[in-house]
Amino acid sequence: MDHGGEDRISCLPDELLHAILARLGSPSSAVRTGVLSRRWRHLWAPLPELVLGGYPLDAPLPPPPLAAFLDAVDGALAACAAPTLELLYISPPPGVDYGRAGGGVPAGRLEPWLRFASERVVGTVLLLVPPPPDAAAGRGEAAVLDLPACEGATTFDLSLEGDWRLRPSPAGVFRVLTDLRILSCRIEASELAALVSTQCPCLTDLTLTSVALENVSDLSIRSDSLRSLSFSVRNTQRLEIVAPRLEKLSVSGTIPEARISAPKLAEVEWPHTFYNPQRHQFDDVGRRLRVLELGLNASLMQRFDEVDELKLAMFIPQGIAAYQKFLNETNNLPKCKILTVSSGWVTMAWYPA
Helix, strand or coil: CCCCCCCCCCCCCHHHHHHHHHCCCCHHHHHHHHHCCHHHCCCCCCCCEEEECCCCCCCCCCCCEHHHHHHHHHHHHHHCCCCCEEEEEECCCCCCECCCCCCCCCHHHHHHHHHHHHHHEEEEEEEEECCCCHHHHHCCCCEEEEECCCCCCCEEEEEECCCEEEEECCCCCCCCCCEEEEEEEEECHHHHHHHHHCCCCCCCEEEEEEEEEEEEEEEEEECCCCCEEEEEEEEEEEEEEECCCCCEEEECCCCCEEEEECCCCCEEEECCCCCCCCCEEEECCCCEEEEEEECCCHHHHHHCCEEEEEEEECCCCCCHHHHHHHHHHHCCCCEEEEEEEECCCCEEEECCC
């Protein structure tokens, strides 16, 4: 300390103090330095990463009520002075208190967070959306959450709790987005198709998990940039994928019909999906794969002559006719270097010479 009572670190220029905070390795730790003195209170605001929510498992304090967390997020976004952010992470702390029955977060409280992301983030958006109020769910309706286009984001990870209906903006483009992950929501088939096929021109990795179309519908995904697709979308009547650069495909759930055009396809995961060669067509797809992983229906492997790594989950059905069908499907294996056969109890692997 000098004679005036000011510590020498606090006397350093802002540029040096920002460098110190950046080296803490945790934006939340940088925010907590505000308790040191008034000089440090808002020094975190220009930092290029903003992490709001979550806390160490050994945190001494209980999780805050939901209202306090929402207020803290609103305050931090309002105080953020960085013109652009490389990372925006918002997630309610584990065990957060949602209060009385029927409690939740209205869409109007969350949409400013998404607008902030669309205006500021030039890197990664990781957003876990709390559940909506139960009033709409009691009427069988999903709360609607509008998703604006984030022109600067390269990664967008959106996880929704509860019954949300996601409504992407029809205007605007995710110009540089390469990685999109959406977990648990309802969405119109036409809106999902437009989001992937026209609004994300640079998209390479797409993950759709526990997503449901609003109505039983056909869905068409057309992308010249897509290389990896993990697809778990309920209410899909017919799936069309046209992706000339697609290399990895994982499809879960029951889809009555599918047409896949992907000449560079090299890895296929079809773990629990019904497969019928008359209804599920692989057009412009080669006869050789790097990886093929199959579950309930092994007949898809007849579509390929050679597979570097073949993974089969053995589900032997009951009844003579079903058992004979299973034997016919697995009688002629494609040529493979590694064969892995698993059941509910045992996994066996062969590495032919």
